[in-house]
Amino acid sequence: MEHKLPTLSYELSALEPYISKNTLEFHYGKHHQAYITNLNNLIKGTAFEDASLEDIVKHAEGGIFNNGAQVYNHTFYFEAFKPKGGGEPKGKLLAAINSSFNSFDNFKAEFSKAGATLFGSGWVWLAADSAGKLNIIQKKNAENPLRDGYVPILTMDVWEHAYYLDTQNARPKYIENFWQLIDWDLIETRFEKS
Known part of the structure; x- marks a missing residue:
């Protein structure tokens, strides 16, 4: 099987000013x-x-x-991105976030902190365990929670190439921008399939 670059559902300029x-x-x-x-x-x-x-x-x-x-x-x-994304999830995903993290704001703060504190290059994941509980998982380099039996729901790339052209070394600004682009409808669909 030949793997191919997937087509984006948006134009390359559509995520500006958050991702150029x-x-x-x-x-x-x-x-x-x-x-x-x-x-x-x-x-x-x-x-x-x-x-x-x-x-x-x-x-x-x-x-x-x-x-x-x-x-x-x-x-x-x-x-997971869409122009004019962001806001908050709803439905079953929001209920699961509230159950796992007490509130969406608390989840967002914990996920953001995980991204800001991951040393070096890697990924931060929101993933469901076998019982359906949501977890925030830091992974180095190319690591993925699939290998640990989790179902990925959302990820944030914290390799420097994800943000350096836009925010230079200001990873926290990139993380702030990340939340403005999330397509919560798609993330909820992923969660429901988990």
Whole structure:
């Protein structure tokens, strides 16, 4: 199976002023594409040649895992945005957030803190455990909570290439901007499927 760069549901300039067209040209157009190209080259002739991204994330090691997980993580990340997003979730997702974190504001503060305090490069995840309880999970580099039996719901990329062109070293400003773009309808759909 050949993995391909997924088409975004929005124009590259549509997330401005929170994420610039320039950042998306590099982050989506170059970084994401490079992981896809590397993955396609690495899986040729291996047991993962016809595997789904989810299977690669769960079972691969080394370069195949690193590139496959980064393809999965970035796709999951970019899909969660929409122009004029943000606000708050509703329905079952909001109820689950309130149950797990006492309030949406508390969840947002804890998730933001997890992003601001993750040392180095990585990802912050909102993921459901086998009982459906929501958890905030910090992961280094390409790591993904799928490997630990969780179902990912939302992720925030805290690698510097996600924000450096827009906010330079101000990761907290990037995190503040992140909340303005979330497509809560999509995140709720992910949660309901979990």
